[in-house]
Amino acid sequence: MATSDPTVKTAPAVDETGPDSSRILQTRGLRKAFGGLTATDDVDFALEAGELRCLIGPNGAGKSTFLDLLTGRLEPTAGKIYYDGADITGLPSHERVDRGISMKFQVPSVYEGLTVAGNLRIPLQRVVEPDAFDARTREILERFDLLAERETVAGELSHGQQQRLEIGMAMAMEPNLLLLDEPVAGLSVEETADIADLLREIADDDGVAVIVIEHDIDFVETIADRVTVLDGGSIFREGSIEEIRTDPEVKRIYLGEDR
Numbered sequence: 001m002a003t004s005d006p007t008v009k010t011a012p013a014v015d016e017t018g019p020d021s022s023r024i025l026q027t028r029g030l031r032k033a034f035g036g037l038t039a040t041d042d043v044d045f046a047l048e049a050g051e052l053r054c055l056i057g058p059n060g061a062g063k064s065t066f067l068d069l070l071t072g073r074l075e076p077t078a079g080k081i082y083y084d085g086a087d088i089t090g091l092p093s094h095e096r097v098d099r100g101i102s103m104k105f106q107v108p109s110v111y112e113g114l115t116v117a118g119n120l121r122i123p124l125q126r127v128v129e130p131d132a133f134d135a136r137t138r139e140i141l142e143r144f145d146l147l148a149e150r151e152t153v154a155g156e157l158s159h160g161q162q163q164r165l166e167i168g169m170a171m172a173m174e175p176n177l178l179l180l181d182e183p184v185a186g187l188s189v190e191e192t193a194d195i196a197d198l199l200r201e202i203a204d205d206d207g208v209a210v211i212v213i214e215h216d217i218d219f220v221e222t223i224a225d226r227v228t229v230l231d232g233g234s235i236f237r238e239g240s241i242e243e244i245r246t247d248p249e250v251k252r253i254y255l256g257e258d259r
């Protein structure tokens with residue numbers, strides 16, 4: 001391409017997501033400052049459709065802030081977010097949900113006074129016609145192993161069941177991108193293994209891209225395609241779990257010398 005012609009743009013298109021790309025999400029120069037503290041610092045991040053990415057990093061590294069910027073819970077100080085072929089930087093949260101970005105927060109946020117089926121009805125009524133409610137509810141309950149708890153009040157479920165219900169509610173929205181903040185915190189070994197299987201299925205079988213914030217490196221090892229390490233709000237390293245686990249600098253800042 002002739003670079004001397006001033007009308008020819010040589011810079012690549014900024015939004016590399018969309019129908020002609022396997023990329024579902026991308027951020028460019030994403031920044032969030034709280035007063036003098038920069039919680040997200042010039043982050044260029046990219047995610048492929050159907051990829052399962054874990055975000056790790058020390059406390060205060062900016063992991064939750066980064067997810068909050070993706071959901072629209074926080075507004076960036078600078079930078080752009082591109083998702084599925086569109087610049088969504090200025091979109092409110094509910095419009096991002098409608099476009100297929102679902103979030104499961106760290107603390108279970110099911111409606112404790114409603115039954116399991118009643119909880120599922122809330123997201124389902126946004127995406128499914130009323131005559132399809134029952135069939136779709138049953139499908140989700142089966143998949144998330146909650147069929148026997150259909151009429152149980154959500155406040156009476158175990159912590160693991162609540163986490164599964166909440167992932168089921170997020171999946172009821174038929175997302176293309178699922179964001180999870182520490183989905184296995186406080187769960188038993190068996191409950192953790194169940195969630196690991198579910199998340200792998202969601203990425204592999206449904207083709208949903210997943211970003212998981214996680215502290216438990218053994219859990220990260222079981223599920224992640226790739227790992228992004230944040231430190232001080234910036235991307236410190238990115239790579240396969242093997243690369244990340246054996247990286248001496250990552251060990252120093254995060255994993256501890258004994259890992």
Ligand SMILES: Nc1ncnc2c1ncn2[C@@H]1O[C@H](COP(=O)(O)OP(=O)(O)OP(=O)(O)O)[C@@H](O)[C@H]1O
Nearest residue numbers: 034037038039057058059060061062063064065066
């Ligand atoms: N609303 C806010 N106002 C001011 N500072 C904030 C706010 N939210 C986060 N911070 C600060 O931004 C930095 C990044 O916080 P963030 O919660 O994103 O980190 P994290 O990696 O998710 O940490 P953790 O692993 O402890 O949950 C921290 O120094 C935190 O104190």
